[in-house]
Amino acid sequence: MGRFRFYTAGESHGKGLIALMEGIPAGLRVSNDGIDLQLARRQAGYGRGDRMKIEHDRVEIISGIRHGITLGSPISLLIWNKDWENWKQVMSHDPADAGKSIPVTVPRPGHADLAGILKYDHHDIRNVLERASARETAARVAAGAIARILLAEFGIQIESRVLDIGGISAKAEQQIIAAIDRAKETGDTLGGTFEVIATGVPVGLGSYIQWDQRLDGRIAQAVMSIPGVKGVEIGLGFQASRYPGSQVHDEIYFDGRFYRKTNHAGGLEGGVTNGEPVVVRAAMKPIPTLRNPLNSVDIASGVPSPAHSERSDVCAVQACSIVAEAMVALSLCEAFIDKFGGDSLEEMRRNFAGYLKGIEEYMTTPATGGDAGC
Numbered sequence: 001m002g003r004f005r006f007y008t009a010g011e012s013h014g015k016g017l018i019a020l021m022e023g024i025p026a027g028l029r030v031s032n033d034g035i036d037l038q039l040a041r042r043q044a045g046y047g048r049g050d051r052m053k054i055e056h057d058r059v060e061i062i063s064g065i066r067h068g069i070t071l072g073s074p075i076s077l078l079i080w081n082k083d084w085e086n087w088k089q090v091m092s093h094d095p096a097d098a099g100k101s102i103p104v105t106v107p108r109p110g111h112a113d114l115a116g117i118l119k120y121d122h123h124d125i126r127n128v129l130e131r132a133s134a135r136e137t138a139a140r141v142a143a144g145a146i147a148r149i150l151l152a153e154f155g156i157q158i159e160s161r162v163l164d165i166g167g168i169s170a171k172a173e174q175q176i177i178a179a180i181d182r183a184k185e186t187g188d189t190l191g192g193t194f195e196v197i198a199t200g201v202p203v204g205l206g207s208y209i210q211w212d213q214r215l216d217g218r219i220a221q222a223v224m225s226i227p228g229v230k231g232v233e234i235g236l237g238f239q240a241s242r243y244p245g246s247q248v249h250d251e252i253y254f255d256g257r258f259y260r261k262t263n264h265a266g267g268l269e270g271g272v273t274n275g276e277p278v279v280v281r282a283a284m285k286p287i288p289t290l291r292n293p294l295n296s297v298d299i300a301s302g303v304p305s306p307a308h309s310e311r312s313d314v315c316a317v318q319a320c321s322i323v324a325e326a327m328v329a330l331s332l333c334e335a336f337i338d339k340f341g342g343d344s345l346e347e348m349r350r351n352f353a354g355y356l357k358g359i360e361e362y363m364t365t366p367a368t369g370g371d372a373g374c
């Protein structure tokens with residue numbers, strides 16, 4: 001078990017969302033603004049539903065930070081759900097409120113609804129959808145904001161861009177807006193693809209020593225875990241299978257230091273970062289809550305019925321790409337802490353500087369480096 005881990009808690013219409021992080025070193029400067037900026041980015045994008053008009057996500061720091069500086073102790077973050085006011089009775093913790101709200105009994109195809117009620121022996125689909133909702137990703141973004149602040153101290157930056165929505169290239173913005181408007185009118189939803197790029201990533205994060213330490217695998221899992229994501233690729237990804245090796249692999253050159261002319265590998269070889277930008281692409285399916293609902297079956301009666309429908313987004317690909325930035329940041333942060341881990345930021349800086357010095361020496365004089373003496 002590595003020293004870095006994080007969890008989230010909270011239901012979509014419950015009181016709020018929580019992120020709990022452990023392993024961030026002491027001495028990192030963290031501000032509410034730095035976290036709120038990322039939360040606001042997650043809320044944006046054409047096609048979000050009315051919930052985003054209610055919520056103005058802001059973080060409340062509960063623990064682990066004093067006077068703007070991390071203590072090395074667990075960091076807990078809270079985001080209140082403003083919408084809770086409207087759901088107090090439905091989502092009440094008080095047994096006295098049981099039976100006062102109408103249960104959701106028709107599962108939405110594509111959501112966790114059916115599998116969730118069967119798995120947890122629930123009879124009200126709300127018990128599933130409240131946690132399976134993508135609202136939870138706000139907590140991931142808050143945790144991810146702290147991960148990115150740590151990574152930025154070491155020159156690592158993460159950004160993303162939407163590539164296409166509903167099969168239309170992001171270059172044709174007006175067409176995308178029209179397609180989202182059309183989907184909204186017809187009660188439909190749209191998915192899309194996006195790309196996350198991390199620059200300034202040093203050589204050597206992750207490991208080929210054990211399957212679960214391969215960083216490409218860890219990043220893929222982190223991004224695939226975002227609600228709605230059905231495909232993840234790194235570098236050339238699926239395209240790599242269509243070309244011969246001579247056109248896929250990034251040849252190595254040396255002109256006083258090693259360098260590549262291409263980055264088809266997307267910054268990862270053998271599960272280890274190779275110093276090139278880490279490039280991750282993902283495909284998000286259309287959101288399964290359709291205002292013009294799909295066919296389903298009422299679990300209470302067994303009678304065919306249109307799927308449950310409630311307020312949702314028409315398209316959240318842009319938001320998903322921000323969540324993916326957070327998940328890539330958290331994965332890189334974990335690998336970074338594994339490699340350079342120290343209890344304080346200063347200790348990490350020393351470890352990092354020492355490592356870079358060794359790499360630099362090896363890079364510029366390869367014949368004398370490494371295990372040449374073995």
Ligand code: EPS
Pocket residue numbers: 012049050051083132133134135136137138227287288310311312313316
């Ligand atoms: C979300 C809040 C939710 C949805 C969306 C994500 O708000 P509500 O359900 O109250 O309208 O807009 O959830 C989903 C897409 C989903 O699949 O559940 C948010 O804050 O991102």
